[in-house]
Amino acid sequence: MKKETMVKINDVSMRFNLGIEKEFSLKQWFVDIFKPRKSKKVKPEFWALKNLNLDIKKGEVVGFVGSNGAGKSTLLKIVAGVMKPTVGSVDVYGNICPMIELGAGFDPQLTARENIYLNGAVLGYSKELIEDKFNEIVEFSELKDFLEVPVQNFSSGMVARLAFSIATIVNPEILIVDEILSVGDIGFQAKSLNKMRSMISGGTTVLYVSHSLTSIEELCQKAIWLDKGEVVDYGEVKTVCSKYAKYVKDNHIKI
């Protein structure tokens, strides 16, 4: 059986201008005036992704590994539609639930109850859906006693629990997860891992970024190793992870 494509990444490149901060400042303008004209500064550029091609099929769980700044999060943001790639395009077939940074939509001054509605709306849920699932969200987050407390008084673990519960209440076709399973206490970590597993077994396609190779090997079937914006290796999770682990060991741990 040929599986249908859920996410198709066509020759995507992403450029950042590192000098963007300075471009408009008056100080820089004055400095430039007194500079000889020929030494026009070259804008420092940084390619976070270079000519990336990927084809992720329905139901696949793909893990992304690589060092900091390899382009993992940038890629996920492009798939989520937060950023537009400089070159190339991304086709997404199905609804996406981005869990890139949990609780980004919270207003710290509002109570947990109010934030469930606000954050749900941010994620594109309808009013009926949130009202329907309200108890489920509260129950999963185990924050029943704190519903009327402003979120600014929550501990970071509590915020993450609430956010995870809101984000996973729907069954999205594509789930984007960036380094979030390390939230909450051990009990909640196990619970959220279970929730992820049940979503995966329900046929959700998952793009998963983590620095924990164990959790990637545990959850994913395939893995992609990114380095400096390019795919180093793509394939079966065990092979890629062991290659990556070996690379890290050889290159970084030199005593």
Add this chain to the structure above:
Amino acid sequence: MIQKILYNFKKYKFLLQQLVSRDFKVKYKRSVLGILWSLLNPILMMAVLAIVFTNIFKFSMPGVNYLVYLISGLVLFNYFSEASNLAMSSIVGNFTLINKVYIPKYIFPLSKCLFVGINFLLTLIPLYIVIIVTGTDLNIYHFLLPYAYICLFMFTLGMGLILATISVFLRDMFYIYGIIVMMWTYLTPIMYDISMIPAQFQTIFKLNPLYQFINFARSIILYGQMPTLGQWAGCGVSAVVVLIFGIYIFRKKQDKFIYYV
């Protein structure tokens, strides 16, 4: 195209509601009187103005009640200055969201214009109290006033979109705009009448869209007259042109916001 806009609007209507109600909740958190302040604030402001201008300065306007004259202009202008200011900072202020989740970005300036719009509607209550207390005649044309309010809203939203776009790339705009609004306050005939301006400048003053909206409202509230065709057109044209220009600029630049905020 239109279908897509409608679909998006339906999808994000609830978010818009939530953002507006968030603004109210945050604004009145821990205040004893809460939302009553939206009503009380303009009432108290108008009371102060009444005392200052009719008892201390003894301003007057031939044929009309000066207090009604002043307040009818001020209510419209205050809507513009507050809403455009909030809309300007709405993109920069909601950066954490824009950077993490996909949401149509116009929703932030729009929600601010609506939020201040609700407050504006509440300030109409004290305005009408003043109208009645001062014995200014009410007339059938009052039902035409929503036209001026809708034009004002469209104009403000357009300005908000333009300002929000500029301020993403140029943070200095926050400070520059403070000065611009101050100048705008004095260049708009709110406290004085346009007939007090030297004749050669009057045409320039009339090009000010805010004058158009205020003038439209005043000819109904103060003079009980049906606005002329020129007044109708002046409001409509300035609102539509600025709104379209705002949407154009915002759409053109919105994909770049993320690199600058």
